[in-house]
Amino acid sequence: MARSILACFAHPDDESFSVGGTLAYYAARGIPTTLVCATRGEAGKIADPSLATQENLGEVREAELRDAASALGIESVEILGHRDSGMEGAEDNNDPRAYVMADRDEVIARLVGYIRSLQPEVVITFDPDGAYGHPDHIAVHHHTVAAVAAARDETRYPEAGPVWAPRRLYFTAISKTRFAEMRRRLTEMGVDTSAFDREDMPIIGQDDDEIDVTMDVRETVAAKRAALKCHATQFGPDNFMTQLAGDVADDLMSLESFTLWWGTPIPEGGDGDLFSGL
Numbered sequence: 001m002a003r004s005i006l007a008c009f010a011h012p013d014d015e016s017f018s019v020g021g022t023l024a025y026y027a028a029r030g031i032p033t034t035l036v037c038a039t040r041g042e043a044g045k046i047a048d049p050s051l052a053t054q055e056n057l058g059e060v061r062e063a064e065l066r067d068a069a070s071a072l073g074i075e076s077v078e079i080l081g082h083r084d085s086g087m088e089g090a091e092d093n094n095d096p097r098a099y100v101m102a103d104r105d106e107v108i109a110r111l112v113g114y115i116r117s118l119q120p121e122v123v124i125t126f127d128p129d130g131a132y133g134h135p136d137h138i139a140v141h142h143h144t145v146a147a148v149a150a151a152r153d154e155t156r157y158p159e160a161g162p163v164w165a166p167r168r169l170y171f172t173a174i175s176k177t178r179f180a181e182m183r184r185r186l187t188e189m190g191v192d193t194s195a196f197d198r199e200d201m202p203i204i205g206q207d208d209d210e211i212d213v214t215m216d217v218r219e220t221v222a223a224k225r226a227a228l229k230c231h232a233t234q235f236g237p238d239n240f241m242t243q244l245a246g247d248v249a250d251d252l253m254s255l256e257s258f259t260l261w262w263g264t265p266i267p268e269g270g271d272g273d274l275f276s277g278l
């Protein structure tokens with residue numbers, strides 16, 4: 001069976017900060033990856049007002065996403081075209097085009113279509129908390145979980161093509177232990193890490209026993225930095241992520257963790273590879 005990965009996320013940049021290293025790692029080994037992105041990120045703040053207006057932000061961010069995907073070696077990018085719903089409680093939540101307002105069945109049908117036509121062995125999406133609670137992250141999580149189950153059921157969405165059962169569904173994970181350690185090191189260096197305490201972005205993270213696979217993607221740090229840089233309307237020169245440099249940043253970016261939610265168990269000694277034992 002040809003190996004491939006389908007990654008389902010909500011906004012341009014989700015792919016780079018959460019799984020960019022892993023996608024680049026596998027792309028470098030000839031494993032094709034497809035990214036499905038639910039929105040064009042049109043509700044976010046513009047880090048550099050010279051780059052976009054509120055009117056053309058979606059268009060600009062789609063271009064940034066495509067550049068970032070190239071930097072990571074992602075083979076194809078599919079955009080569902082819903083509108084970014086904004087942070088919890090934002091006015092954008094109520095826009096009829098908002099992703100959180102989308103018809104659940106329609107979104108799942110489209111994801112089932114991608115799963116059945118691309119036939120990925122591995123599917124990746126956000127954890128149930130959406131990394132930091134963004135409503136679109138949580139929505140794409142639920143839609144992807146439902147689509148992976150439906151894709152292998154011939155009674156569901158027969159118009160979406162012949163059934164396909166991915167071998168594993170992974171959620172992205174942030175190790176609480178590693179996050180605390182990284183923060184301690186940054187604080188020791190005199191870096192202000194209060195950006196992590198934003199009330200609207202609580203990074204919840206996972207306990208070590210909830211993490212099944214940690215990918216060592218140190219070889220991809222340069223590609224990951226290049227991809228983040230493509231998202232120029234999100235990561236301006238003042239952004240914490242942009243300012244992060246040196247060994248701590250490399251360490252932070254060099255490990256990406258995952259929880260196996262469904263599928264073939266990870267064999268003994270199989271950590272470090274999403275495909276181990278398949």
Ligand SMILES: [Zn+2]
Pocket residue numbers: 010011013014134137
């Ligand atoms: Zn996002």
